[in-house]
Every structure is written in structure tokens, then in C-alpha cells.
Amino acid sequence: MDFNLIKLIHVIVVILFLLIYLIKTILLLANNNDGLAKFTKIVKVPEMIISLLFLVTGIYMLTQIGANKLLIIKIIIVLLSIPIAIVGFKKKNKILAVLSLLMIIAAYGLAEMNKKNVEKQTVDPTVGNPNDPNYDIKKHGELVYTAYCQSCHGTEGTNGAGGADLTLSKMNMKAMMEQVKNGSNTMAGFKDVLNEQEITAVVAYVETLKK
Ligand code: HEC
Structure with a gap:
């Protein structure tokens, strides 16, 4: 299977997942319990599909990339956020709901922030000329x-x-x-x-x- 396609699906699924969470959190914070109940019902099935895709694509990518420290931290944060979210929404606890949302965002932000900037280095120009007959x-x-x-x-x-x-x-x-x-x-x-x-x-x- 094409890695980049899986990665694209993973990113889209994460965005949808976050959007659903964000809307739920906003409804909770606004004390709109009816709206929250309605929305939760509407997104129930899509949310299940999204969660499944999220897990499957995530696990597939993990098998392809191999775990490194940062990735493990990211996975732990995401996994921890799930029970916190479930309890948060069940008990209508705003702090827990917001906390779980922040944890998921932080997990993905962490990876982006950690990217080091690269600077241009000089590579011997004679070796780097593809038009040279001796180019290797x-x-x-x-x-x-x-x-x-x-x-x-x-x-x-x-x-x-x-x-x-x-x-x-x-x-x-x-x-x-x-x-x-x-x-x-x-x-x-x-x-x-x-x-x-x-x-x-x-x-x-x-x-x-x-x-
Ligand atoms: C700052 C450290 C760093 C530098 C510099 C770096 N890489 Fe990586 N590379 C990584 C990490 C970490 C991963 C795993 C990525 C992940 O977990 O998504 C990776 C993954 C890869 C992969 C994917 C391997 C796989 O099968 O999953 C390839 C290919 C790769 N790097 C090639 C390169 C090449 C070529 C360069 C130089 C142009 C380079 N990397 C420079 C850290 C680095």
C-alpha cells in the first residue's frame, strides 16, 4: 500500500477527529447540553469510523516508520487523552474535556515544533554535476x-x-x-x-x- 496515501488519510482523519472534539467541547463549555446530546448522536457512527481509521492508519504507519522516542511520547499522550475525554464528556466536566482536547493538539504540535531547521551545506560541486560524463x-x-x-x-x-x-x-x-x-x-x-x-x-x- 502507498505510504503517502495512508499518511494523507491519517492526517484527514485526525483533522475530522479534532473538529468533532472541538465542536463537542464548545457545546459543553456553552452549557448547551441539548445541542451536545444531539451532536453526539449525529456523529456517533462517523466518529466510530473515524476512530477506527485513525487507529488503523496510525498503527500501519508505526510499523513502517518504527518507533522513536518522540513518536512514543505522542502516542502515549493521545492514548491518555481518550479516557480523559470519555470521562470528561460523560460527567460534563469542562476541565477534563478541554484538557483532553489540548493533549491531542499538543501531541501533534509537538512533532511539528521539534522539527529542526536545516541549513544549506556546501557539497563538492564537481561531484554534484549530472551533466559531467563521470557523474556518479x-x-x-x-x-x-x-x-x-x-x-x-x-x-x-x-x-x-x-x-x-x-x-x-x-x-x-x-x-x-x-x-x-x-x-x-x-x-x-x-x-x-x-x-x-x-x-x-x-x-x-x-x-x-x-x-
Ligand atoms: C534531525 C534528524 C534527521 C535528519 C537530519 C534526517 N532524518 Fe530521516 N528521519 C529522521 C526520523 C526521526 C525519522 C522517522 C520519522 C518518523 O518517525 O516519522 C526519519 C525517517 C526517514 C526515512 C523514512 C524511513 C522509513 O522507512 O520510515 C527516510 C527515507 C529518511 N529519514 C531519509 C533521510 C535522508 C535521506 C536524510 C538527509 C537528506 C534524512 N533522513 C535526514 C530523522 C532525521
Whole structure:
């Protein structure tokens, strides 16, 4: 299955999930108990489908990415927020309802905030010229990798400081291009830093690291 499609579904589902929660919380805060009861009834089935999709896509992505510390914290916060929300709405406790909403938002915000900004590094221009008859895409990719990726993914792609183990990656080249362009969790996207050729080269190099 296409990783990016699953990820897109996950993001859409999270947004819908948050919207439903937000509306419920607003109704609760406004003391609109009738409205809350009505809304809860209307969204009951959609909410079940959304929750299921949220879990399934989340678990699928976890099996593809592998857990890192930040992801685990994010999952724990989300999982903790669910019982708090259930109790909050059942007991019409405004503080608990708002708390659970904030926890879910925080969990997703956390990942975004943690993305480190990347700066342009100089990669030997003679190695990076695809029009050169001696151009070697893997060599070019290795240089880009050493400059931009090694700090997190390690010399052989097997780890380093917090990056996923690239030797075990099940991503295809297309998904990897997207990952490098847009990033995810603590990995920042490189689309503003690396050009298409550099990204293609580094992905070609990462392919050679796979076991
Ligand atoms: C700041 C640390 C960091 C840097 C720098 C970094 N990555 Fe990552 N990378 C990560 C983390 C963390 C993940 C796991 C992402 C997640 O959990 O969503 C990851 C995931 C990946 C994946 C997906 C692996 C999989 O199968 O799930 C690929 C491919 C990847 N990185 C390639 C690169 C390349 C190529 C570069 C250099 C251009 C790079 N990364 C730079 C931290 C980093």
C-alpha cells in the first residue's frame, strides 16, 4: 500500500477527529447540553469510523516508520487523552474535556515544533554535476547523505541520533523522495534546501544501504 496515501488519510482523519472534539467541547463549555446530546448522536457512527481509521492508519504507519522516542511520547499522550475525554464528556466536566482536547493538539504540535531547521551545506560541486560524463549518482548521494542525513541516521544508515534505521526501510524510492522533501516527526523536510537532483541522488544512495 502507498505510504503517502495512508499518511494523507491519517492526517484527514485526525483533522475530522479534532473538529468533532472541538465542536463537542464548545457545546459543553456553552452549557448547551441539548445541542451536545444531539451532536453526539449525529456523529456517533462517523466518529466510530473515524476512530477506527485513525487507529488503523496510525498503527500501519508505526510499523513502517518504527518507533522513536518522540513518536512514543505522542502516542502515549493521545492514548491518555481518550479516557480523559470519555470521562470528561460523560460527567460534563469542562476541565477534563478541554484538557483532553489540548493533549491531542499538543501531541501533534509537538512533532511539528521539534522539527529542526536545516541549513544549506556546501557539497563538492564537481561531484554534484549530472551533466559531467563521470557523474556518479551514488557518490553524489553519499556526499549529500554525509552532509545532511548522517547526524541522525548514522554512517551506515543504521541509526545515529534518533533517525529511523534506513537499512530496514520498506519505503520505495517514490515514498522516500516524499519523505526527504517533506519530512515527518522530528525529521525536517529538505525541499527548500536540496534540489531535485540532490534528493534523487541521496535516495539512490539510501537504496544501497538497504539490507
Ligand atoms: C534531525 C534528524 C534527521 C535528519 C537530519 C534526517 N532524518 Fe530521516 N528521519 C529522521 C526520523 C526521526 C525519522 C522517522 C520519522 C518518523 O518517525 O516519522 C526519519 C525517517 C526517514 C526515512 C523514512 C524511513 C522509513 O522507512 O520510515 C527516510 C527515507 C529518511 N529519514 C531519509 C533521510 C535522508 C535521506 C536524510 C538527509 C537528506 C534524512 N533522513 C535526514 C530523522 C532525521
